[in-house]
Amino acid sequence: MPRVIVLVGTRKGAFVLESDAARRDWQLRGPYCEGWPVYGALLDPETGAIYAAATSEWHGPAVWRSADLGRTWAHSSEGLGYPEGELRLSKLAGLALAHGRVLAGGEAAGLFASEDGGATWAVVSTLDGLPGRESWNDPAQQPPGHLGLAGLLPHPDDAARLWVVVQGYGIFETGDGGATWTPRNRGLRADWPLPADAEVGFCVHKLVLSADRTRLYQQNHCGVHVSDDEGRTWREITDGLPADFGFAAAAHPRDRDAFFVVPLDPGHGRCMPDGRAAVWRTRDAGASWQRLDRGLPQQHAHLGVLREGMAIDSLDRAGVYVGTSTGQVFASADEGESWTEIARYLPGIASVSVAVLE
Amino acid sequence: MSGVDVRLPATLPPLFPGLPRRLDLEVGSVAVAFAVLDERWPGLRDRLCEPGPRLRPHIVVYVDGERAGLETRLAPGQRLDVVAAISGG
Helix, strand or coil: EEEEEEEEECCEEEEEEEEECCCCCCEEEEEEHHCCCCCEEEEECCCCCCCEEECCCEEEEEEEEECCCCCEEECCCCCCCCCCCCCCCCCEEEEEECCCCCEEEECCCEEECCCCCCCCCCCEECCCCCCCCHHHHHHHCCCCCCCCCEEEEECCCCCCCCEECCCCCCEEECCCCCCCEECCCCCCCCCCCCCCCCCCCCCCCEEEEEEEEECEEEEECCCCEEEECCCCCCCCCCCCCCCCEEEEEECCCCCCCEEEEEEEEECCCCCCHHHHHCCECCCCCCCCCECCCCCCCCCCCCCCCCCCCCEECCCCCEEEEECCCCCCCCECCCCCCCCEECCCCCCEEEEEEEEECC | CCCCEEEECCCCCHHHHCCCCEEEECCCCCHHHHHHHHHHHEEEEEEEECCCCCCCCCCCEEECEEEECCCCEECCEEEEEEEEEEEEC
C-alpha cells in the first residue's frame, strides 16, 4: 500500500502529514527542526530522506536531514556560505533534489549543491556577469533582506541542466551544470518600466515543468504564462482567471495540458479574492480555467498561499495539496474537484511538497 | 569555576546533543571559546558566526556584563554570556 507523505514547511518548523493511497485519513507529526523557519522541505523517494531548508533568525541557514521520516534529524551548514567580503547568505530560499544531489538557493542569490546528502556544501554559481547581477546585489535596490535565488527547477533527465529564478529579475537556464547561464524571459509582461528588449527585470514567482518535459508554466507577478520551447519564449494565459497575481503553481503529473494556480489579490492583501477560497485549474494549457472550490471555505476566508505552497502527487487520480500562510492545509484526492482540510492551526506555511512511497 | 564561565542561549543545546547551557572553559578570548566549542560540537561556530568570522547579526556576547566581540580577551574568573537577541515572535 503506498504511503503518501506531505511535508509542510512553516515559520515554526517542519511538519509531516501521512496517509495511504485513499488520502482520506491523515496523521500529523511535528514540529521538527527545532522550530526554525523552514522555506522548503522535500522527500527524496530514492533514499527516503527528508531535507528541509531552514534559516534561524539567530543561528543562520542550515539544511536539516532526516533519514527516518522525521523522527530524528541532523543539520549542517558546512560550506553553506559565500567567501568573506562578497555576498552574505541571509537565508535559504529554495531547495531541490535531482540526480543524487541536493540543491539549495540562497539570499543573496546563489546556487549551492551537496553531493553527500546534505553533509557538506559548495557554491555552484553566484551568476556572475549576468545582466542584472550587479543591481540585484546592490543593497540600495533591495527590499528588506536580499533578493534571492528562490526557484530551482532541475531537468529530470539531464543533470547538467537547470532553470533558476532570481526574485525580481527572472529565469536563467544553464545547460552545463552552472558554468554559463542564459536569461529565459522573452515574452513575459512587467507592470513597471523596462526597455523593449529587456532580458531581465521580470518577477517570476513559481516555475514548473510539465510531466512530459516539453512545457514550462509559470505564475508571475504579472500573469500566468506558458512556454512550449523550453523557456525561450513565453505566452500569457491569464484570461479566465480572477486575478493575474499569485504565487503557487503545480503541473499535473501526467497531463501536460493540466496546470493549477491559486490567484490572489495583487495589492497588500495578497489573499484569495473576495474571501472565497479557490484553486484554479486548466486542462487545455490555459485556453480555459475552472474554479475549484468544493469543500473550501467560501466566506471570510482571507487565505494566502506562497510560492512553494502547492504540491501535486503522482497517484492515478492526482492529489493536490495547498498550505496557507495562516496555517491550514487543504487536500484534494480527485485532482481538485473536492477538498478537505487536513491540518489547521499550524504556523504560517511557506512550503508544501508531497511524495509517494511504495 | 577555574576558567571562564560560559553561558549559552537556550536555542543552542537542542542543536548539539550533549551541549550544556553553561560550561567552564580555559580560553583566552571569545573567538577561542567558540573554537573550543566547535571542536567538541562540530558546526557550533557556524550557528554563532558568519564567514569572516564575525558574529551573526542577532548573536550578542557580553563579558562580565559589557558588550564584547570575537576578539575580546578573557581571563579566568570572567563570565561570557552568549545571547540570541532581538528576533523571533
